[in-house]
Amino acid sequence: MPRADDTDSDRLATLLDRAGTGRDGQAWSDLWTELYHNGSLEISHPLVLPTLADMAESDHPDTAGSALHLAGALLVQADQRFEAQDCRRQYAPEVERLLAAANRWRQTLADRNGYCHLLEAVLNLEGDIHWAEDLIWGVVSEEYELDCPDPDCYAAVWVIIGERGSFSTSEDYALSDDAETLPLHPAAPSALDGLGLRLYELALSDGHEDVAHALTCAFGEAICPQCERRFSVVQQVVARSN
Ligand SMILES: [Zn+2]
Secondary structure, eight states: OOHHHHHOOOOOOOOHHHHHHOOOOOHHHHHHHIIIOOOOOOOOTTTTHHHHHHHTTTHHHHHHHHHHHHHHHHHHHHHHSSSSOOHHTTTTTHHHHHHHHHHHHHHTTHHHHHHHHHHHHHHHHHHOOOOOHHHHHHHHHHHEEEEEEOOOOEEEEEEEESSOOOESSSSGGGSSSSOEEEEEEEOGGGGGHHHHHHHHHHHHHHTTTHHHHHHHHHHHHHETTTTTOEEEHHHHHEEEEO
């Protein structure tokens, strides 16, 4: 019987090698499944972060973007599993290389969703917050499904951010033509601070005005259609991810 370690190494080496060609979507999908979703392969394996860092430093934006997205998600998941951020410490040089690569690619990538996933990777690689995926998911999909923060209400609220307008509604907008909508209150750029201000300025300086606008909505306020309470969108994004 081969040892489990050897089998894992072979499996990882094969998948990473295929993923690195940039033409094998199935290999990326298998890496997400086995490293992230079911954990049958380990982020702490010595092949994982060093190989993803090599890919992030390659000349291929798609391969680099995929490597950065996966590495960031794996690190945040490992933070939550091991608490003490062991993986970040053990692989500090690789995390530094990945973060530098994410910040380089961010300045050149024109594709909106690819850019959003790079912002997510930057936040995940920095490791200061665990809810970057939830924050960016709403910018990419142009909607958040949240809960009203009022404990007597707690209604489901959809916050829609996009070209068809920015508003909150109590029903899944995609399934309903006549749902009541209430206008969103985006944050004035001059009122942004902290993470909101930082991301807004990054998106602007990287040439993604529409992402910057979506971020003013994410860091702005919505009104619950049920109880009319006005609340911070990002605070409810955080509440959902806890
Ligand atoms: Zn409410």
